[in-house]
Amino acid sequence: xxxxxxxxxxxxDFLVLFGPVISWWCFPFERVxxxxxxxxxxxxxxxxxEATLSKSFAxxxxxxxxxxxxxxxxxxxxxxxxxxRTFPAYNPPASSPPREVDGECAHxxxxxxxxxxxxxHMGNSLVYYYPPNSRVAVAGSIERIVSVSGEIxxxxxxxxxxxxxxYDPFLPFYPYFPAQTHSSKMLDTTDTVSISDVLSHYxxxxxxxxxxxxxxxxxx
Numbered sequence: 001x002x003x004x005x006x007x008x009x010x011x012x013d014f015l016v017l018f019g020p021v022i023s024w025w026c027f028p029f030e031r032v033x034x035x036x037x038x039x040x041x042x043x044x045x046x047x048x049x050e051a052t053l054s055k056s057f058a059x060x061x062x063x064x065x066x067x068x069x070x071x072x073x074x075x076x077x078x079x080x081x082x083x084x085r086t087f088p089a090y091n092p093p094a095s096s097p098p099r100e101v102d103g104e105c106a107h108x109x110x111x112x113x114x115x116x117x118x119x120x121h122m123g124n125s126l127v128y129y130y131p132p133n134s135r136v137a138v139a140g141s142i143e144r145i146v147s148v149s150g151e152i153x154x155x156x157x158x159x160x161x162x163x164x165x166x167y168d169p170f171l172p173f174y175p176y177f178p179a180q181t182h183s184s185k186m187l188d189t190t191d192t193v194s195i196s197d198v199l200s201h202y203x204x205x206x207x208x209x210x211x212x213x214x215x216x217x218x219x220x
Contacts, residue, residue: 020177032057098150105145108152110195115154117142126204128216129156130197137199139182139214143190152195159204159214160185166211178216185210 018024036053066072067080096109106120116124118141125142144155160183162168168181184206200218207213 020174022177099147102148103146105147108145108147108195110152110198113201115142115145115195115198117145118157119143123203124201126202127154127156128199128202128218129154129191129193130199131158131191132193139180139202139204140191141186153192154195154198155190155192157190158187159183160187162211170213178218180214182212182214183210184212 014024015021036057039053063083067077067083094109094112096107099105107114107116107124109115114124115127118125122141126139127142128137128139130136131138139159140156141159142154142156146153146155162181162183166181166183170177170179170181200216202217203215205213205215
């Protein structure tokens with residue numbers, strides 16, 4: 001029996017011990033391994049090479065994290081732009097180029113993330129965002145992407161909350177798991193927000209009549 005097949009028999013035990021899979025999966029580590037594998041080593045293997053790569057990567061990550069801390073000294077914070085320009089992050093996220101003509105578009109890429117209208121790609125239209133005059137994020141689906149003078153605004157139809165008397169099982173038992181139960185319906189009204197007010201995508205799964213699970217897909 002292969003190790004991964006054997007481990008599959010213990011998934012239930014892992015869920016009981018460690019909680020939702022998103023809390024202990026290894027995708028972040030796999031991404032780091034992929035990053036290290038792409039570094040040119042001139043075919044040198046063994047010896048001090050691995051230690052040098054690991055230490056350099058760790059030092060850079062710690063420094064970037066420190067520069068983003070709110071208590072970072074102002075003098076050092078002023079050097080952040082120079083540092084990031086000199087040592088750019090791996091695969092820095094890109095955005096779509098500004099549109100030369102005002103109007104609607106079907107897709108838009110913002111900081112490396114693709115957004116689409118619901119009638120074009122439903123998955124890319126599901127987003128968490130800040131509605132106008134509020135800093136409480138809500139879930140919704142993009143219906144229009146509009147470019148005016150290079151500024152991108154989104155028209156988003158909000159996911160309806162649970163009806164009165166319906167129960168959200170995630171809230172009392174898994175308060176730190178980024179999932180909530182919503183109504184599977186959408187509200188009649190829409191919000192118009194800037195692309196910068198969008199936080200992340202979310203996944204939606206209808207599991208019973210009139211209800212769906214909304215899972216926040218934020219990377220941080």
